[in-house]
Amino acid sequence: MKRHHNMPAAERRAQLALYKDAALLPPAEVPLPEPYGRPINKLGPAQDGFTCSSSSSSSSGGGGGGGTSTCGFASTSRGWMQKHVNQQQGQEQEQERKDSGTPD
Numbered sequence: 001m002k003r004h005h006n007m008p009a010a011e012r013r014a015q016l017a018l019y020k021d022a023a024l025l026p027p028a029e030v031p032l033p034e035p036y037g038r039p040i041n042k043l044g045p046a047q048d049g050f051t052c053s054s055s056s057s058s059s060s061g062g063g064g065g066g067g068t069s070t071c072g073f074a075s076t077s078r079g080w081m082q083k084h085v086n087q088q089q090g091q092e093q094e095q096e097r098k099d100s101g102t103p104d
């Protein structure tokens with residue numbers, strides 16, 4: 001990535017011209033690689049990482065079908081993972097508070 005940032009403007013334009021006809025998907029529509037698929041070698045060697053294995057039971061709210069599904073959130077950053085877990089626990093606690101009922 002960094003390499004490209006040091007590229008002279010003319011060269012950069014030439015590169016862009018190469019790809020101007022390429023069909024680009026909007027970011028939201030770009031398919032993600034499957035979670036436990038093969039490592040993408042072009043991204044460099046596979047790294048150790050963390051995977052969130054917490055399962056959220058989606059019994060409330062309808063939508064149906066699933067039952068339990070694992071979160072599957074993955075990150076190579078321990079800090080980021082902790083943030084995610086904290087967030088998730090926060091949500092669960094909030095959910096429990098709602099479930100276990102304030103009488104109305």
Ligand SMILES: [Zn+2]
Binds near residue numbers: 053054071072084085
């Ligand atoms: Zn998670």
